[in-house]
Every structure is written in structure tokens, then in C-alpha cells.
Amino acid sequence: MTTTGADVDRLWSRPAHQIVTGDDYVESLRGRDLKVHYLGERVPEVVDHPVVRPSVNAVARTFDLAVDEPELATAQSSLSGRRVNRFLHVAESADDLVMQNKMQRRLGQDTGTCFQRCVGMDAFNALFSVTFDCDATHGTPYHERLRSFLRYCQEENLVVGGAMTDPKGDRSRTPSQQHDPDLFTHVVERRDGGVVIRGAKAHQTGCLNSHWIIVMPTMRLGEEDRDYAIVAAIPVEHPGLTYVLGRQSCDTRAMEGGDIDVGNARFAGQEALIIIDDVFVPDEYVFLDGEHELAATLVERFTAFHRRSYVCKTGLGDVLIGAAAQLADWQGVGGASHVRDKLVEMAHLNETVYGAGIASSHEATQLPAGNFQNDALLANVCKHNVTRFPFELARLAQDIAGGLVATLPSERDFADPDVGPLLDKYFSVGPDVPTEHRVRMLRLVENMTMGRNAVGYLTESMHGAGSPQAQRVQIARDVDLVADMGLARRLAGIDRDPPDD
């Protein structure tokens, strides 16, 4: 079914939001009548759903941080001539990219989860140069369209999701070789004034919490796949979009009442499958259509930005290190040499991730479009470390925490008049530490290492921004083995030194 009509026209008309605080943002999400499915039911109002709400809170924190610490979470944009939320800023210097990383670590510390806003930020940054390059080669009008849309998002302070990953079907086949052409999102019709898009996007971070999504191709494309080379912005409220919320481990604990067993009652991430059912997108929201040779450039520039955005996980690592250290202290092993060494190891791994990510931002260079692109090799090293190190941090945190992290009775049993006092007695570690504090800390470790926020801390670390092999392929491309062999031959006395050396 093709969706048209006055309601839809309103969505494309750039309605005003003027969001400043986290509360403004939460209000902006209400009453949108999104088609959201979860646990076999349609969700009437996502903002008030107990499973969804912690993910809304995590994004809301990005607004409040901008109010509380504008130097960290806002930036001066030459595009709109105003100070804008840093998540809507295209980097105008290497320092802008470094500040993104500092903000991401801080938000990871504040929320202990994925705060969802970086995919859109990295998409805008990548598209800024790719649309510029496309226009220079093909005479297309994409760059000015993107600038106009971004200006609108900056002025209204909107959340924009980045929708790159398709369901992909048989991974050994290209989009046009699939048994079902819709397994990758594509243009099914070109009309006067726009295109009609069909397909789906999988694992979409924070899509219910966004105002717009930007659909992008997920891989290198050939001429036969030109209909899959589509980049377009779509309002999240569009009736042609259906969302099926992904389950997260222990997610329904949020529906049990109480705030201990959830581990982190305030914050969580969010992913959903977005089904795109023949959505007509007006030309002014189309930023690439058919220029298949630019799909690889877009994916490479986007993933370079996004793979160093994964320093977000070092903020979560800080929380997990803190939880392990606190438990060790309370449980009487804080001074044990092996425990101290494990905490040092955790810090070492965490800072190794941060070091590569922030170095990648520092090493940015300016592109012809005027914006700054970070170093791709270091970004891939950062993300590759993220596919491993949080798993080791989680293992060490569980080692220090002890088996209770997996065997604790429920919050309701602690509240039970018969067994509650007994649980309090037998899980006590001393008169100075309330048993409830210990239980809360153990639940936080559970939450981050095998509960709801393990989705963000572990599986997202593994696959988000590309699975480990994707980074190895890129590292292989970027490392200059020919130059390295020359260095070795010279020092080994095989090649003569250059005459002026």
C-alpha cells in the first residue's frame, strides 16, 4: 500500500519542536501513534511503556547534559549560526571530533547503557562529505538538501536515527541476487517529486525514540544494485513504517514493579526492526539515489566515524570497574593483590579502547566538503578492541562479584515478611554495609554483563558498527605493508638509503 494524504503531508512539512530539556524531549515523543509491536501486542504509547521508558530516559540525558554542560555537549555550528546539540553537529575541526568522544564517555558513565544518538550524528557527518562529492561528480542537488534538513534538525533539536543495516538474507549474495528483493531496502518506483521505498532495517538503535530516521545502504554496491543505492530521511511517525521491538535479556523485569531486580532502573538501550512499506519520500529528503559507486565510500566514512564512537563503551567500563571495586571493598577482598591486579587489568583494557578512539579523532583531516574526517585505521583498531575487551571486563567483574551475581533471590523475596529478614541476615557482609546496597550492586553487574544492558555492553560491542571481521578487512586495507617492508629492508641493509638521507 502506498501511503499518501494530508496527514502524511504534515509530517514532511518540518513541524516545530524546539526541544531544550530532557523533559521537552520526552513530551515531543508523546501521542505519535507509532505502529510498534512488542510481545505480540501493539504498544499504545511507547513513552509510558515500562520496558521502553528507560531507553527514552537515556536519550533524554543527552538533552540535559547539553543544558548542564554546554561546553561538553553543544557546539557552535557555522551551518545554522547557532550553538547546537553536539549530536547534530558536523565536525568543523579535529577538536570537534575529540569532544564528541569525551561527551560519549561521559554519557556512558551517566547512563550505563547505549544512549542511542550517535548513529544519526555519524550519519550526518559521513553524508556531509559524500553528498558534496556526489554533487561535484554528478551535478546532483544532494548536498544543499542535506544542509537544509540538518539545519532544520539543529533548530528544533531533533533526534535522528541512522538506519544502515538491512536484514541481508543470504550473506554470500548481493542485494539483487537475493531470493526476495526486499531483503535490502530499495527504490520500487520513481515518480515526479520523489521515490517510493520498500524493505526493512534491522537492529535499529533508538528508532522509536527518534523524530526522523535516515535510511542508508549497508554495503558496497554494483551497477545491478543501483536501486539499493538510496539515502533518504523519513519521519518516524510515517504510517508506512512498522516497528517490532527487539527483546532484551531480562527485559520484562521492568514490568514486575520494584527497582532492584532490573539492575539499572532508569536507563536502557533500544533496538527494533523497521519495516518500510512503500513509503513515498519527496525529493528534498533524498540524499542519494542510484549513485551506486558512492555506497562503499559512504559505508567507509560512516563506519570510520562510528567505530571510534564506540568509546561510549569506556563510560560503561568505568561503571563496571566501579561496581567491581565497590563489591570487592564491601565483601572484604578489596586489598587482595589478585583483586587489585584484576581491577588494574580492567582499567588497562578500558583505557586501551579509549586511547585508540580518541587518537583517531585527533588525527582527523579536512575533506573538500570542509568537514573533518577521523583516522580510519585507528577507528577500526578502537572498534576491534571493543569487540573483545568489554567481554574480558565483564568476566573479571563477575569473577570479583562472586556467584551471587547469578543466584540472588528476587526483590519480592527480600520484601517477604517471612524470608526477607533471613535473606538480609545471610547475605550480610558486615554491620556497615546494608544488604540492600550489596544486592543493588550485584544486580547492576548482572544487568551489564548478562541482563538488559549486556545487549549494549557486549553484543552491541561485538556487532554494532560491524562485526569483528569487518574491522579486520578495513585494517588490512589501511595498513601500508609495502611501506613497512621498505622500512625493514632498509634497516636490514638490503635497500640503499635514499641519496639525501
Ligand SMILES: Cc1cc2nc3c(=O)[nH]c(=O)nc-3n(C[C@H](O)[C@H](O)[C@H](O)COP(=O)(O)OP(=O)(O)OC[C@H]3O[C@@H](n4cnc5c(N)ncnc54)[C@H](O)[C@@H]3O)c2cc1C
Ligand atoms: C545492539 C545492536 C545495535 C545496532 N544498532 C544499529 C543501528 O542503529 N543502525 C544500524 O544500521 N545497524 C545497527 N546494528 C547492526 C550492526 O551494524 C550489525 O549487527 C552488524 O553489521 C552485523 O550484521 P548482522 O547482525 O546482520 O550479522 P551478520 O552480518 O550476519 O554477521 C554474522 C557473522 O557472519 C559473518 N559474515 C557476514 N557476512 C559475511 C560474508 N559475506 N562473508 C563472510 N562472513 C560474513 C560476520 O563476519 C559475522 O561473523 C546494531 C546491532 C546491534 C547488535
Ligand code: SF4
Ligand atoms: S552503541 Fe555507543 S556509539 Fe552507538 S549509539 Fe549507542 S552509545 Fe552511541
